[in-house]
Amino acid sequence: MLRTKEQYFEKLFSMKPNVYIGGKKVTRDDPRLRPGLNVLGVTFDLAQDEKWKNVATAHSNLINKEVHRWAHLPQNPYDLMQKQKLIRLAARRVGGCIQRCMGHDAINALAICTKEIDEAKGTNYHERFMNYLKDYQENDLVGCCAQTDSKGDRLKRPNEQQNKDHYVHIVEEKKDGIIVSGFKMSVTQAAYADEIIVIPTRALKADDRDFAVAFALPGDWDNMHLITRPVWLRDKDDKNAPPFCTYGVSDSVIVFDNTFVPKERVFMCGEWEFGRRLALLFADSHRHSYSGCKPAVSDILCGAASLAAQANNIEKVPHVKEKLTEYAGAAELAYAAGIAAAVFGEKTKSGVFFPNPIYANVGRRLTGELIYHEYNLLTEIAGGISVTLPFKEDFFAEETKGFLEQFIVRNPNLTADYSLKLWKFIEDVGASPMTAWYEIAGVHGGGSPIMETIALSIEYDFETRKNLARYLAGIDDSYDESKELNLEPNDIK
Numbered sequence: 047m048l049r050t051k052e053q054y055f056e057k058l059f060s061m062k063p064n065v066y067i068g069g070k071k072v073t074r075d076d077p078r079l080r081p082g083l084n085v086l087g088v089t090f091d092l093a094q095d096e097k098w099k100n101v102a103t104a105h106s107n108l109i110n111k112e113v114h115r116w117a118h119l120p121q122n123p124y125d126l127m128q129k130q131k132l133i134r135l136a137a138r139r140v141g142g143c144i145q146r147c148m149g150h151d152a153i154n155a156l157a158i159c160t161k162e163i164d165e166a167k168g169t170n171y172h173e174r175f176m177n178y179l180k181d182y183q184e185n186d187l188v189g190c191c192a193q194t195d196s197k198g199d200r201l202k203r204p205n206e207q208q209n210k211d212h213y214v215h216i217v218e219e220k221k222d223g224i225i226v227s228g229f230k231m232s233v234t235q236a237a238y239a240d241e242i243i244v245i246p247t248r249a250l251k252a253d254d255r256d257f258a259v260a261f262a263l264p265g266d267w268d269n270m271h272l273i274t275r276p277v278w279l280r281d282k283d284d285k286n287a288p289p290f291c292t293y294g295v296s297d298s299v300i301v302f303d304n305t306f307v308p309k310e311r312v313f314m315c316g317e318w319e320f321g322r323r324l325a326l327l328f329a330d331s332h333r334h335s336y337s338g339c340k341p342a343v344s345d346i347l348c349g350a351a352s353l354a355a356q357a358n359n360i361e362k363v364p365h366v367k368e369k370l371t372e373y374a375g376a377a378e379l380a381y382a383a384g385i386a387a388a389v390f391g392e393k394t395k396s397g398v399f400f401p402n403p404i405y406a407n408v409g410r411r412l413t414g415e416l417i418y419h420e421y422n423l424l425t426e427i428a429g430g431i432s433v434t435l436p437f438k439e440d441f442f443a444e445e446t447k448g449f450l451e452q453f454i455v456r457n458p459n460l461t462a463d464y465s466l467k468l469w470k471f472i473e474d475v476g477a478s479p480m481t482a483w484y485e486i487a488g489v490h491g492g493g494s495p496i497m498e499t500i501a502l503s504i505e506y507d508f509e510t511r512k513n514l515a516r517y518l519a520g521i522d523d524s525y526d527e528s529k530e531l532n533l534e535p536n537d538i539k
């Protein structure tokens with residue numbers, strides 16, 4: 047069943063209140079959550095739209111039905127490329143993060159890793175997870191991924207922490223399930239997710255066994271509290287607010303307070319050897335998703351900067367033209383890395399098709415690190431007005447209106463109304479709470495930059511490059527290029 051956004055909202059609003067904002071327990075129809083809900087609403091609308099079939103939806107061979115692409119396990123490069131396209135186009139519509147990819151990346155990681163754990167340990171997590179996923183697909187559920195633990199002292203391992211709750215862990219194993227305790231943090235979209243999907247955040251050692259735990263719980267489950275920070279724009283409640291101001295996001299600290307997890311919802315329980323693998327599967331899948339969303343952020347910045355250049359009448363100035371092409375480089379290199387990751391990905395034993403981690407990581411690293419530069423390009427082109435623009439009300443107040451209508455027009459070919467809308471947009475995109483969110487998400491979302499460096503140091507084939515250099519230096523007589531010579535792109539479908 048593909049739900050409408052109204053059906054999604056209806057279920058959400060009937061959930062037991064366990065969300066806290068600003069010191070108070072709130073229901074999920076709280077207006078501060080609405081900007082995030084509006085983003086999710088768009089994802090439901092797209093799946094209902096005939097034009098978006100096979101982009102926003104996919105055929106699930108698990109339940110033999112059309113499902114939301116976010117609930118679909120990629121089966122081939124085409125699926126990965128369609129996901130990337132969906133993320134870019136949907137993210138453009140909501141002015142940035144579409145918020146659905148984390149849940150998607152978590153189900154991919156669990157489908158793959160549960161299979162591998164079963165093969166190594168003789169457990170039956172894969173069947174359990176696939177049963178869970180059937181229900182997830184049938185009911186068109188929305189999941190978020192709670193991976194990041196609060197981590198306490200960064201130089202101490204989970205079991206060395208003074209307060210064990212800095213990493214979510216198993217407190218007790220019972221016949222019918224487990225009791226877990228601890229804090230996850232920065233979990234995007236948790237306050238309006240049907241399901242909270244929990245996976246480990248890091249590699250673990252034998253004495254970290256209790257921290258090797260993965261499970262999923264309904265968002266309003268008992269003894270689970272979501273302490274939530276919404277981010278929104280000033281105009282969000284204005285009936286005439288432009289589209290960009292109607293969208294926002296929320297992130298939550300999730301407290302597991304001796305929470306019971308039924309057995310059928312437990313997908314890892316003590317298999318510490320797979321902590322790193324599960325964490326990395328999520329991270330690499332997420333870095334591939336980023337090759338769709340980051341180009342969308344660059345598209346929005348590029349559009350904003352181009353309009354600002356036009357309004358300032360500096361569009362044709364060489365340094366501005368050069369700056370604008372930088373957006374093209376950032377967006378399309380990230381997108382190209384995503385395509386390469388899809389075409390050179392691999393079919394895992396679970397049947398899930400997984401992106402090539404090298405291309406996924408280089409794309410994420412390049413464009414994540416560029417994010418502040420891209421915002422700076424907008425600032426350079428737009429000038430300082432984004433932080434000094436008078437409030438909108440002053441443009442309509444009797445005493446100030448006449449002055450500000452003249453003040454706001456820079457390029458005489460543009461009207462006062464157009465100019466005000468434009469400069470307000472430049473403020474919202476380039477100098478608002480959402481700006482800070484996107485900048486920091488660009489650096490840390492999906493793992494800090496060092497994590498991509500670590501992934502590349504481990505996975506990149508440095509030996510081949512050393513062999514090549516030895517040959518060119520005349521140290522070796524030949525070098526073996528057969529591995530790369532024989533590498534073929536996968537069939538797309």
Ligand SMILES: Cc1cc2nc3c(=O)[nH]c(=O)nc-3n(C[C@H](O)[C@H](O)[C@H](O)COP(=O)(O)OP(=O)(O)OC[C@H]3O[C@@H](n4cnc5c(N)ncnc54)[C@H](O)[C@@H]3O)c2cc1C
Binds near residue numbers: 191233
């Ligand atoms: C906007 C946003 C949205 C997010 N959404 C989600 C989400 O939906 N789900 C989710 O699970 N997570 C989410 N995250 C969390 C994100 O994955 C983390 O921010 C990221 O993994 C970094 O973790 P941290 O913030 O705890 O920073 P830290 O890990 O504390 O990193 C801070 C610095 O310390 C360094 N450091 C840390 N540990 C060590 C060590 N042992 N040795 C040496 N150096 C170290 C790091 O390299 C970095 O430079 C989100 C984050 C942001 C900003």
